[in-house]
Amino acid sequence: MSSASQTLTGRLGVHPEATQGKSRSTRAQRWDRLVVMTTTPPRAVAASASDLRKTYGAGDSEVRALDGVTIDFNQGEFTAIMGPSGSGKSTLMHCLAALDTPTGGSVVVDGVELSTLNDKALTTLRRERVGFVFQSFNLIPTLTAKENILLPVDLAGAKPDQEWFDQVIGAVGLADRLGHRPNQMSGGQQQRVACARALVSKPSIVFADEPTGNLDSTSGAEVLGFLRRSVDEFGQTVVMVTHDAVAASYCDRVVFLRDGRIVDELRSPSRETIGEHMTALQVGSAPGGDL
Numbered sequence: 001m002s003s004a005s006q007t008l009t010g011r012l013g014v015h016p017e018a019t020q021g022k023s024r025s026t027r028a029q030r031w032d033r034l035v036v037m038t039t040t041p042p043r044a045v046a047a048s049a050s051d052l053r054k055t056y057g058a059g060d061s062e063v064r065a066l067d068g069v070t071i072d073f074n075q076g077e078f079t080a081i082m083g084p085s086g087s088g089k090s091t092l093m094h095c096l097a098a099l100d101t102p103t104g105g106s107v108v109v110d111g112v113e114l115s116t117l118n119d120k121a122l123t124t125l126r127r128e129r130v131g132f133v134f135q136s137f138n139l140i141p142t143l144t145a146k147e148n149i150l151l152p153v154d155l156a157g158a159k160p161d162q163e164w165f166d167q168v169i170g171a172v173g174l175a176d177r178l179g180h181r182p183n184q185m186s187g188g189q190q191q192r193v194a195c196a197r198a199l200v201s202k203p204s205i206v207f208a209d210e211p212t213g214n215l216d217s218t219s220g221a222e223v224l225g226f227l228r229r230s231v232d233e234f235g236q237t238v239v240m241v242t243h244d245a246v247a248a249s250y251c252d253r254v255v256f257l258r259d260g261r262i263v264d265e266l267r268s269p270s271r272e273t274i275g276e277h278m279t280a281l282q283v284g285s286a287p288g289g290d291l
């Protein structure tokens, strides 16, 4: 066996002798090769929710914003969360990103169950393992683009990884805007700064709540293109809330929420299939799905 194939079988966890024994039949050897070629390890889970519940108010004014949500977000996938206004999309994101505390159920981010963490550990997790992009950019107006992007790293008292910083800035196309303050940039540029800020600490997962909601279609496409590249080129995991079928069509998967529950899901979505599912959601039944 060549050293290259030994390395390959070693990486795949197949003992080298299993593919070369003289007493084994040719058919068995072919089967071994087939197993090596077709066995791809399952993707690891970046974040998950289990029977997640969030209730606001009590008695007559009680609102069940989340009513038992169970979901996994695989590493290296771009997921959209869609659903009517008030269906619980932002509440789900905030609970997953440790920005809000659920009433029941559990959230695991990067293998850590959030309810086991004290306030200090939650702050560290939010800073180091989670990136968040808000609809309204949330940049600090007195800081330059570069200072805004490096803020999470500075707050952590860490040294920026220059190579990674340059890679992110290159991907987001902001190299010539680093000295500008937010009011000297367009909305699209500001949101790209916010995306770079979310990525600079190499988080396990990035959450984006309607990141293109305040942008025109050209600026929106720039931001979506960047989020897509961060998944394809850097293996980033991204979860994005959106009302827009075009934005959701950049994703690998779309999850549909209604009344605080997951009611439908699409893989490899297109604008057309997303539109059909959204229409079905409004009228109460999804194509091929039992609502």
Ligand SMILES: Nc1ncnc2c1ncn2[C@@H]1O[C@H](COP(=O)(O)OP(=O)(O)OP(=O)(O)O)[C@@H](O)[C@H]1O
Pocket: 056, 057, 063, 064, 065, 083, 084, 085, 086, 087, 088, 089, 090, 091, 092
């Ligand atoms: N702080 C709060 N106090 C009381 N009710 C709340 C609070 N935050 C959210 N809700 C309620 O929880 C439900 C889910 O709200 P959420 O903001 O998650 O919806 P959404 O799907 O993000 O909607 P939108 O598309 O309009 O942003 C809504 O009925 C909302 O009124």
Ligand SMILES: [Mg+2]
Pocket: 089, 090, 091
């Ligand atoms: Mg919302």
